[in-house]
Amino acid sequence: MNSVILNAATRILVPLLLVFSLFMTLRGHNDPGGGFIGGLIGSTAFIFYAIAFSTAEARSALRIEPEQLAIIGLGLALLAGLVSIVFNEALFTGQWLFLGASEGEKGLPISSVLLFDIGVYLVVMGGILALVFALEEEV
Amino acid sequence: MELLLSASVGILVAAAIYLMLSRSLLRFLFGLTLISNAANLLIFASGRLTAGAPPLIPEGAYAPVGDVANALPQALVLTAIVIGFGLFAFSLVLAIRAYSELGTLETSNMRLAEPRPDLRPDPSTATSNETSAG
Amino acid sequence: MSWLLTFPLILPFATAVLAYLARKSSAGRWISVAGSLLALVAALALFVTVSDEGVVSAQMGGWDAPYGITLVADMLSAVMVLLTTITGLSVAIYAMGEINPAQEKLGYHSIFQILLGGITGAFLTGDLFNLYVWFEVMLIASFGLLIMGGKPTQIDGAVKYVTLNLIATVMFLSGIGLLYGVTGTLNMADLHDAVLASDRPGLIVILSMFFLIAFGMKAAVFPLFSWLPASYHTPTFAASAIFSALLTKVGVYSLLRTFTLIFTLDPGFTNAVLLWVAVLTMVVGVIGALAQTEIRRILSFQIVSSIGFLILGLAIHSPLAITGAVFYLIHNVIVKANLFLVSGVIARVTGGTDLRLIGGMYRTAPLLSVLFLIPAFALSGFPPLSGFWPKVLLVKASLDQGMWVVAAVALIVSLLTILSLMTLWSEAFWKPHPEAREPSLATLGSDRLALVLPIAALGLLTLLIGVFPQPILEISEQVAAQLLSPDLYLTAVRGVLP
Numbered sequence: 031m032n033s034v035i036l037n038a039a040t041r042i043l044v045p046l047l048l049v050f051s052l053f054m055t056l057r058g059h060n061d062p063g064g065g066f067i068g069g070l071i072g073s074t075a076f077i078f079y080a081i082a083f084s085t086a087e088a089r090s091a092l093r094i095e096p097e098q099l100a101i102i103g104l105g106l107a108l109l110a111g112l113v114s115i116v117f118n119e120a121l122f123t124g125q126w127l128f129l130g131a132s133e134g135e136k137g138l139p140i141s142s143v144l145l146f147d148i149g150v151y152l153v154v155m156g157g158i159l160a161l162v163f164a165l166e167e168e169v
Numbered sequence: 170m171e172l173l174l175s176a177s178v179g180i181l182v183a184a185a186i187y188l189m190l191s192r193s194l195l196r197f198l199f200g201l202t203l204i205s206n207a208a209n210l211l212i213f214a215s216g217r218l219t220a221g222a223p224p225l226i227p228e229g230a231y232a233p234v235g236d237v238a239n240a241l242p243q244a245l246v247l248t249a250i251v252i253g254f255g256l257f258a259f260s261l262v263l264a265i266r267a268y269s270e271l272g273t274l275e276t277s278n279m280r281l282a283e284p285r286p287d288l289r290p291d292p293s294t295a296t297s298n299e300t301s302a303g
Numbered sequence: 304m305s306w307l308l309t310f311p312l313i314l315p316f317a318t319a320v321l322a323y324l325a326r327k328s329s330a331g332r333w334i335s336v337a338g339s340l341l342a343l344v345a346a347l348a349l350f351v352t353v354s355d356e357g358v359v360s361a362q363m364g365g366w367d368a369p370y371g372i373t374l375v376a377d378m379l380s381a382v383m384v385l386l387t388t389i390t391g392l393s394v395a396i397y398a399m400g401e402i403n404p405a406q407e408k409l410g411y412h413s414i415f416q417i418l419l420g421g422i423t424g425a426f427l428t429g430d431l432f433n434l435y436v437w438f439e440v441m442l443i444a445s446f447g448l449l450i451m452g453g454k455p456t457q458i459d460g461a462v463k464y465v466t467l468n469l470i471a472t473v474m475f476l477s478g479i480g481l482l483y484g485v486t487g488t489l490n491m492a493d494l495h496d497a498v499l500a501s502d503r504p505g506l507i508v509i510l511s512m513f514f515l516i517a518f519g520m521k522a523a524v525f526p527l528f529s530w531l532p533a534s535y536h537t538p539t540f541a542a543s544a545i546f547s548a549l550l551t552k553v554g555v556y557s558l559l560r561t562f563t564l565i566f567t568l569d570p571g572f573t574n575a576v577l578l579w580v581a582v583l584t585m586v587v588g589v590i591g592a593l594a595q596t597e598i599r600r601i602l603s604f605q606i607v608s609s610i611g612f613l614i615l616g617l618a619i620h621s622p623l624a625i626t627g628a629v630f631y632l633i634h635n636v637i638v639k640a641n642l643f644l645v646s647g648v649i650a651r652v653t654g655g656t657d658l659r660l661i662g663g664m665y666r667t668a669p670l671l672s673v674l675f676l677i678p679a680f681a682l683s684g685f686p687p688l689s690g691f692w693p694k695v696l697l698v699k700a701s702l703d704q705g706m707w708v709v710a711a712v713a714l715i716v717s718l719l720t721i722l723s724l725m726t727l728w729s730e731a732f733w734k735p736h737p738e739a740r741e742p743s744l745a746t747l748g749s750d751r752l753a754l755v756l757p758i759a760a761l762g763l764l765t766l767l768i769g770v771f772p773q774p775i776l777e778i779s780e781q782v783a784a785q786l787l788s789p790d791l792y793l794t795a796v797r798g799v800l801p
Contacts, residue, residue, distance in 0.1 A: 066251070097410065098323070105320035108313065120365040121309045161258045168265045189470075194462065201469055208476040215484025242483065245432055249476055252439045256472070259446055260465050267462050270455040281459040282537050 033082070040082040047075035055151050056144075065147035069154025076155075077162050085166045088159075096159035103152025110146035122146075174214040181207035194264050194274040198257070205253040209246045216242025305361035307352055308374045310345035311384050312427060314338055315391075315420030323413035332399045335412035339392040342419070346381075346388040353381040354781065358795035360429065369490035373429030377792050378782040379629070383426040383556055386633060389764075390548045390640045391419045393757035397644050398541040400750030406451055406539070414451070418444035418545065425553050429796055431479055431489040434557065438475065438521070442468055445550060448542040449534060460534030467530035471520035478513030485510065492796035494565045495789060504568045511566035511573060518561070522554025524614060525583040528607045532591065535606070536599035536656070540647025543599060547606050548640035552632060555613045559628070562617060563786040570620060577618035582709060585611030585716045592723040598646045598656045601727055602639070605682065608716060609635050612697060615713065619700050625783035626776070627696030633775055634681065634689040634768060641678040641761040648754055649675075649731055653742040658727065663736035668744055671755070672732050677762040679728065681769065683721040689768035692776065 051072035058064030080088035092099070111122040119125075129138040181203050188200030216239040224240035226233050268274055271281060318338025325331040353359055353376050360375035376384070395415070402411050421441030428434050450461045483489055485506055486497035498507055520527040531551070535543050562573060588608025595601045613635070616628020646656060648671060653661035665672045681688035694717060701710040736742055747754060768775050785791055 101320050101323040101410075101413065104316065108316055108320065112313070115306070120305050120362055121313075122364040124364070157255065161255070161262065164262050165258070165265070168262060168269075194466075197466060201466070201473070204473050205469075205476070208473050208480060211477055212480030212483065215480045217484075242480075245479075245483075248432075248436065252436070255443065256439070256465075256469060259443070260469065263446075263450070263458070263461055263465055266450075266453070267458050270453075270458045276462075279459050279462060282456045282463075283459075283533055 036082045040078050044075045044079055047071055047078070051075070051151075055147055058147055059141075059143055065150030066154055068147070069151040070158070072151065073155045073158040073162070076159055080163065080166055085163050089163065092159065096156045096163060098156070100153045100156025100160065103149045103154075103156060105149070106152065107146050107149030110142045110149060113142040113145070170218050170220070171214055174210060174218070178207045178210050178214065181210065192276050194267065194276055194279075197276070198260055198264060201260070202253075202257055205249075205257075209249050209253070212242050212249065213246050305374075307345075307349050308359060308361045308376055308427060311342055311349055311388065312374070312420065312423050314342040314345055315416045315423060318342075319413045319416035319420065322416060323410050326407055326410050326413065331407055331412050332395075332402070335395045335416060336392070336399065338416060339388065339395040339419070342423075343385075343388040343392050346385045349376055350381040350385045353378055354778070358785070358791045360795045369488050369493035372433050373490060373492070373796055374427045375429035375492075375792065375796055376427055377785050377795075378778065379556070379559065379786060380426045382629070382633065382778060382782060383552070384423055386552075386636045387419060387422050387426065387549055390545060390636060390761075393640060393644070393761055394541050394545045394548075396753055397544065397647070397757045398539075400747075400753030401539060401541050401647060409451055411448070411451060414444050414447040415541075415545070418448060422549050422553055426556060429491050431482070431491060431494065431561075435472075435475055435479060438553070439472065441550065441553065442472070445542075445546060448546075449538045451542070452539065454537070457537040460537035464530050464534035467520065467527075471517045471527075474513055474520070475517035478510055478517060481513065482507075482510050490796070491560070491564055492789075492793045495567075495793060498565055498568060507566065508569045508572060511562070512576075514561050514566070515558070515573070515576065518554045518557040519580065520554070521551065522558060522610050522614070523551050523584075523607050524580050524610055525587045525607070528584070528588070528610075531607060532595075532600055532603040535603040536597055540643060540650070544640045544643035544647070547602065547643050548636045551606055551610055552613075552636055555610060555632065558614070559617055559625075559786065563625075564789050564792065574618050574620050577614055578706075578709070581611050581614035581618045582712055583611075584608070584614060586712060589716050589719040589723065593719060593726075596658045598649060598658065598727060598731065599643065601723060602642050602646065605642075605720065605723070606639060608720065609639070609682070611716070612694070612713065615709070616697055616700070619697075619704055619706070619709075621700050621704060622780075622783050622787055623696060623703065624700035625786055626779045627693045627700055629779040629782045630696060630772075630775060631690075631693035633779070634693055634765070637761050637764050637768075638678040638681050638690065641758060641765065642675075642682065644754075644758050644761070645671075645675045645678065648747070648758065651746050651754070652744060653731065653736060654746075658730035660737060661731055661742075662734035663732075663742050665732040666735075667742045671758075674755070674758050674762050675732070676728070677765050679724040681765045683724055684717045685721075687769045689765045689772070689775075691769065692772045693779075 051068045054063040054071055055065050055068030076088050076092055079091055113125050114121060114123040117125060125142040127140045129140055185200040185204035185207060188196045188203065191197060219236060219238040222237045224233055224237040264274065271279055273279065315338065318334060322331045322334045325334055358375065358377040360373055363372040363374065398412065398415065418441060421437050421444055424437035425434055425441060428437060446461065446465060449464060450457055479489065485503060486494060486501060488494055488497050501507055516527070523531040535546055566573060585608050588604050588611055592601045592604035592608065595604060612631050613628050616624045616631065649661070649664060650656045652667060653664060655661045677688065681690040684690040684694040694713065698710045698713055701713065
């Protein structure tokens with residue numbers, strides 16, 4: 031599509047959407063959000079880009095094939111489930127590490143759940159982009 | 170409220186079946202979207218409705234306070250929507266491919282994989298069915 | 304204990320990830336084979352444990368049943384997972400010979416492994432909604448394999464496969480929603496109790512019909528089977544082999560599971576419906592097979608006919624009948640995969656799959672012809688091959704119940720099966736090639752070992768089961784006993800500690 035307004039708006043929207051998708055992913059565990067929603071928002075950034083410029087441009091902006099992104103995400107999610115093997119707990123049991131935790135302070139929570147969410151983020155983003163790019167190129 | 174939801178499920182299913190009886194693949198797919206949304210709504214209604222009480226645990230508590238909405242059907246519906254979305258997107262791509270490869274979206278004309286038995290098979294298509302040597 | 308259950312499930316997905324990352328080199332196919340081999344070992348370990356110690360179960364993430372997702376393996380699940388990995392490994396090896404680098408680049412082996420993972424998940428889950436999710440994983444992966452290559456016939460077949468399977472999906476989902484509305488749970492063990500305690504038994508019998516239609520469509524029973532012969536002859540031979548061996552069997556497994564564990568309120572009614580379905584499926588399937596001239600379409604209709612025998616066991620519902628059905632299931636998975644693999648070699652050697660265009664196989668490759676004869680005779684139920692024993696059991700079970708007509712139909716269908724497979728034999732193997740072109744084994748080239756090895760291995764397995772049926776019979780009896788009195792299953796799921 032050749033529209034000056036869309037092109038200009040996309041330049042601003044794409045980084046905003048990407049940052050917002052990260053924000054949504056990170057707040058996910060205790061508040062509404064998470065990897066799935068993050069992935070959806072993140073993929074809209076690239077979809078905007080593909081509509082405003084071209085699918086080829088969007089593909090090169092993504093740098094990595096969407097299918098590959100999805101499968102890497104699947105691998106990460108699987109890995110997150112496997113972390114509990116080290117602690118001899120049931121598969122996909124959340125493992126938490128609170129960095130710098132003290133008496134009153136919770137610290138920075140790092141968990142296998144976060145890794146799982148990142149995996150979901152990549153699967154959703156890769157899957158949707160693969161489909162949308164295929165649709166765009168087919169028409 | 171359940172009554173309203175049940176009625177809309179019924180209307181959606183009726184509309185979907187009308188569309189799915191069509192011979193056009195595209196109409197069929199639209200019918201399929203409608204009926205899968207009807208199924209989602211059905212699951213949602215099956216979980217009973219609790220208005221205005223999201224199943225969130227307030228800060229500092231270990232369990233939700235008071236009566237909250239049933240979260241399970243919501244989770245099920247979310248999963249079903251995601252899967253349905255993926256399947257629908259796939260079938261749309263497939264429909265476009267079918268249109269460009271077969272030149273039609275009329276399901277009664279799609280007989281390439283199941284040709285009429287009285288027609289003598291064309292050797293060229295018979296061998297093209299076989300996979301090429303790896 | 305939980306690891307035994309999760310390894311057969313995790314391994315295919317891990318293999319899929321690695322195989323995708325290595326898809327541009329030849330390493331991908333080796334990863335696929337290695338992963339399948341590991342999965343076979345894991346499934347064997349699971350099977351040995353289950354047959355020694357009884358039903359095992361585990362909770363994902365340590366959340367208790369019925370809130371968490373339960374994985375549970377009784378004998379039926381363990382046997383099915385073992386069969387999945389056996390055929391998975393065979394087809395993975397076969398795919399090394401068949402799949403070309405272009406298809407590998409699109410991620411063939413990866414999608415294949417995801418399909419295996421989805422099938423394994425469906426066999427291991429103890430939760431109805433989770434079963435739906437695994438069905439979808441399986442379905443999406445099968446879409447990928449079905450259209451890979453993008454030939455017009457494939458697209459045509461895929462349109463029918465996709466649309467009709469999506470209707471089954473919606474039926475399944477609606478059934479789940481309504482069942483949850485009535486009982487308030489979706490854990491299968493919990494559902495067993497909830498259904499027995501329900502004050503609306505009539506409603507639950509109606510709901511069971513949703514599941515009968517949904518699973519029946521997946522299993523390709525009459526009159527819901529038309530998607531199967533419309534699509535199974537279009538993809539690569541490796542893909543159609545795994546489809547024919549396992550996808551319909553997942554539907555049968557789900558029917559066996561739900562109609563022995565959950566929907567047991569009105570067996571008189573459901574079994575009568577199932578009996579009609581079974582008889583019509585057997586008959587229509589074999590008649591369809593007789594009318595076809597394309598090898599894989601003949602075999603596709605044979606799948607439909609076999610499904611009839613499986614449902615027949617469930618419909619008669621006596622211990623002997625279920626034993627027969629399970630034995631038939633074991634035999635059928637191996638034989639069906641093998642027949643489709645053989646058809647791939649026939650196509651390679653003679654240049655086609657339409658019986659009117661090919662011939663001369665016996666003269667070119669007498670040994671290969673024997674490899675075809677083993678599964679073909681086994682399928683039609685010749686003693687002493689593997690198909691004979693389950694058919695004896697099923698016929699005996701129906702005679703025990705005084706169902707003379709059913710037994711007669713089963714025997715006639717077996718005769719017609721022989722007829723259809725012998726037509727295939729005389730056309731493809733005995734008749735000289737119509738174009739007077741000498742078919743040549745040289746077309747197999749360097750792929751020869753990868754193509755023939757799995758066929759020979761599965762043929763050997765068929766022979767072994769046929770000659771030594773006792774162990775398989777005992778396993779089938781155990782499965783039937785566990786299905787008909789699900790106490791072990793129930794205590795295993797309830798008794799899981801976090």
